[in-house]
Amino acid sequence: MTCDRLVCANCAAPVSEGRCPVCRASRERLQQQEGIFAGLTPAALLALLVALVAVAVLARNLAG
Numbered sequence: 001m002t003c004d005r006l007v008c009a010n011c012a013a014p015v016s017e018g019r020c021p022v023c024r025a026s027r028e029r030l031q032q033q034e035g036i037f038a039g040l041t042p043a044a045l046l047a048l049l050v051a052l053v054a055v056a057v058l059a060r061n062l063a064g
């Protein structure tokens with residue numbers, strides 16, 4: 001999701017221009033959300049799952 005088409009409720013300008021503090025706050029929040037979603041690629045999720053399974057197996061082996 002991009003913020004190109006969002007219009008600020010405070011200054012009625014495009015949020016992407018960042019004309020007022022409300023615009024800048026909204027833009028930063030959107031960019032952070034994009035960063036989170038960009039990090040959660042299917043490959044990353046799969047790697048995380050494999051790591052969790054590996055830890056679980058190791059823990060079971062160590063517990064004996």
Ligand SMILES: [Zn+2]
Pocket residue numbers: 008009010011012013015019020021022023024
């Ligand atoms: Zn604004």
